[in-house]
Amino acid sequence: MTEPTPKIRIRGLKKAFGPKVVLDGVDLDVMGGTSFVVIGGSGTGKSVLLRCILGLITPDAGSIEIDGVDVTTLTPRQREPYMARIGMLFQNGALFDSLSVWENVTFGLTAAARMGHGPRLTRAQSRARAGELLEQVGMDPAVGALSPSELSGGMQKRVGLARAIAARPEILFFDEPTTGLDPIMGAVIDGLIADCVRKLGSTAIAITHDMASAQRIGDRVGMLYEGRLIWQGAPDTLFDSGNPVVDQFTHGRREGPIKVDVRT
């Protein structure tokens, strides 16, 4: 019996910026319909990993397969159908300042329709659809008329989430979804993410250094350290992984194999 093909398969992914090696041979399999959380310290390459998968950064070596197709070998035009299947929640929301909240939420739908990947919606239909999506993330549809600058950080994250799930993507990426939020709002966002991923049946990769968030979102968790995924396991083993590097990180200990360069 053959094993099922992972939705996302990464092999030997490498990326360096000048002399600084950020990714040094990352291997990762994420099965369809599951959530994988990458944890790791600041500057360990978590965001670079996501950006490589999204095609925002070109890796130096290695392969990134989505449904068995190595997307690193595709031209931007060939990547378009894959991008249409991906939703992304950025760390700070990355909402477009010049557009209203509802236009932000339906931006991807409008873009997909322009590219012939979805039905064309009138402005009234788009606005109604944005209202439904805002309700899905626990917001009043009336918020759609506001500008992103009028929203709090937590509300911006929720609007970003509504925008990410608007096209019902097969794959969702979350870049530090709870950074900058209070613990209660962080838990709310995590709950919404878990709900959305479950309802859509999407495959998700999240990166975070918030252990509570990792446990709430992930089906599996992996730790990125010195450019490699040094450990993978179930979220409930996160604080008792048996790996000294992971244990030092998850318990926030100053002493251990991870040496933090603190300069006065």
Next chain:
Amino acid sequence: MNGILDFVAGLGRAVLDMVRMAGKVALFGAVALSHVVRPPFYWRTLWGSLVEIGYFSLPVVALTALFSGGVIALQSYTGFAQYHAQNAIAGIVILAVTRELGPVLAGLMVAGRVGAAMSAEIGTMRVTDQIDALTTLSTNPMKYLVTPRLVAGTLALPFLVLVADILGVLGGFTVCVMKLDFSASAYIAATIASLKVMDVTVGLVKAAIFGFLITLMGCYHGYHSRGGAEGVGAATTAAVVAASILLLTFDYLLTDVFFSQ
């Protein structure tokens, strides 16, 4: 000897950096222009940029042109009155305004106002991940952000220069008639006699090229800004300085091409 070698090496590096930068800008502009003929088209962004550049720059361009026309008239009078050649002032004003002052001053005003704003807007989008968000939402950032602005700059500046030409001549007329007691009808007749279609046309061609260069610099520096607020500030300054220098350089080159004989 080592000092001379270091100086030459530094000079060489600076020249190579400049050539490399010119190549990057040219490539950036070429990619943006290639999207002019490839759908989808972002008409709303184009219209917004046209309004921003063409309409909201009108007051600053109009005032600059009005006063510059007046200054040319006054200065010309000071010089020409010594030789009893006041009749030539209307011709000098229209020549100066249509050939040089209209396009150059409108260009510099737009570079300061629109080039800086464009660079700051796109730069902020870059450092807050909005440009990456566009890519993840199946939207080509060059096509959505850069191409409409380049087209709008190229179309809007000739319109602004046409307004500047009219108001510059009006400024000269106002000073000559109200302050220097020229005959209004004689001034108008002299202006019409000196008006050349070629001068106005070349001024408008210059304006279109200046509009392209200003928006290209604004978009390029904003698009490649790095490092938060400081990076956006540096990009904005670089956009205005580069646009102003390019504008004056191309003004000389175009003047040489069209009027050197």
